[in-house]
Amino acid sequence: MGPNANGAAVIVRGELDIESATHLRTVLLQAMEACGEGAALTLDLSQVEFCDSSGLNVLLRARQRALSEHRSLVITAASPQMTRLLEITGSAQLFADEG
Numbered sequence: 001m002g003p004n005a006n007g008a009a010v011i012v013r014g015e016l017d018i019e020s021a022t023h024l025r026t027v028l029l030q031a032m033e034a035c036g037e038g039a040a041l042t043l044d045l046s047q048v049e050f051c052d053s054s055g056l057n058v059l060l061r062a063r064q065r066a067l068s069e070h071r072s073l074v075i076t077a078a079s080p081q082m083t084r085l086l087e088i089t090g091s092a093q094l095f096a097d098e099g
Contacts, residue, residue, distance in 0.1 A: 007039030007071070008032075013047040016055025024055065028062040037070045043095070046077035051085050063094060072097075 008031040016024060031041050043059075045051075059073075066073040075095040078086065086092035 007035035007041050009042045009044065009076075011044040011047065015049055016051040016058070018052065018054040021054040021058050025058050025062070028058065029065075032062070032066055032069065032071060035071050040072045040074055040097075041066055042074050042076045044077045045075055045082045046079050048079045048082045051082055056085060056089065056091070060091065060094070 010027060010031050012024065014020070028041070035041055041062075048055075063073040073095060074097045075082075075086070076097070083092070086095065
């Protein structure tokens with residue numbers, strides 16, 4: 001996790017599953033707290049090898065929280081596995097950069 005010009009950036013590696021979901025949730029909440037109102041939290045998921053419903057649920061809930069706090073959550077890069085999961089579930093557009 002690190003700051004960027006408009007908020008914070010998080011790079012996620014490995015597997016997003018039931019075992020890593022709690023840690024991911026904690027990291028995303030900390031990153032959101034580091035962002036000011038109206039700022040963006042960007043996610044680099046290009047090194048994610050696997051993601052199950054637990055991992056996707058954490059991402060969706062984090063997006064919902066970010067929006068409720070007047071922030072955005074944007075995926076800036078995704079592995080082929082993540083891209084396919086986001087497309088299959090119809091959630092890709094939820095994490096797109098609208099600006």
